[in-house]
Amino acid sequence: MTETFKDVFKEKEISPSYTRKRIYEYLEQSKNHPTVDKIFKSLIDELPTLSKTTVYNVLKLFIEKGIVKMVNIKSSEMRYELNEYDHSHFKCTTCGTIYDIPKIIPQYNKDDISGFIVNEEEVNLMGVCPSCQHNLVIETKKEKKNGRNKTIF
Amino acid sequence: MTETFKDVFKEKEISPSYTRKRIYEYLEQSKNHPTVDKIFKSLIDELPTLSKTTVYNVLKLFIEKGIVKMVNIKSSEMRYELNEYDHSHFKCTTCGTIYDIPKIIPQYNKDDISGFIVNEEEVNLMGVCPSCQHNLVIETKKEKKNGRNKTIF
DNA sequence: GTCCTTGCAAAGCGTTTGCACAGAA
């Protein structure tokens, strides 16, 4: 379960360069579906010569080897996560954060898509996360105090 | 049910320019979730002065008025569709075509996402469409004929 | 030596912005 990067890299035949190790470990700790830019900015202090090209190269390799997955929910920029366990996603439409939630298995009538071969199923929920609800309540209170009036939704 | 663009535009207070009419009608006929480029290329013969900016402008207006929705399944480019009836999507990973399929309503335990407000649910299926399965079979037959051997998947 | 990893610089591509012209009201 708690595999180190060494085990994973060995199993997938990825030569363990320091840059690859750090990008892998960053994905492992920060469970926030980072963008390339986020990964780059988070590691540039530690790896001063790092370039975005390298981040792209390493992620591409990880995806080919099956240890990383792209995440793309209603957005133009790609996000990345370790391909560890199956789960679904909740995207907060206020702050843009993507949360992992327990896997939702869609139920549907096979006859509706007869002739189609299904290899992958994806369920995404969109809405407002607890943190943003909290901020909205504070905003609303402020506005009431200022004489305005506004419901949360 | 079969509303004309006139009814829709009147209801949504969209002034019915010819360009808007044609973009709306294109979305209405071609149920293929077109990209901006697809729309542009499809209408440029008929509207020789059309620009992509205008396509973007019109789609942005339609989205604000709620008559068009963006579709974005595992891709960097946006696709568009009329916001007519609720449905789910199947994306063919071979040819990239997105098919409308009957709405799949995800079933999940509310306790799993307690504290989160869900405003939208999305189910996407990915796989191989009938047309691409057909082509793969033909390809495989050709390859067998040529002495090679390759399974479909 | 060869192979692989890295990274600069440039290009590519979809999208947005600034602005100006023309036609409608």
Place this chain on the structure above:
DNA sequence: TTCTGTGCAAACGCTTTGCAAGGAC
């Protein structure tokens, strides 16, 4: 006249490509 729709040109942001330098083996 003012407002609105359109569209050129440029900018922008994310991603990919070409290629070369440096290090590993």
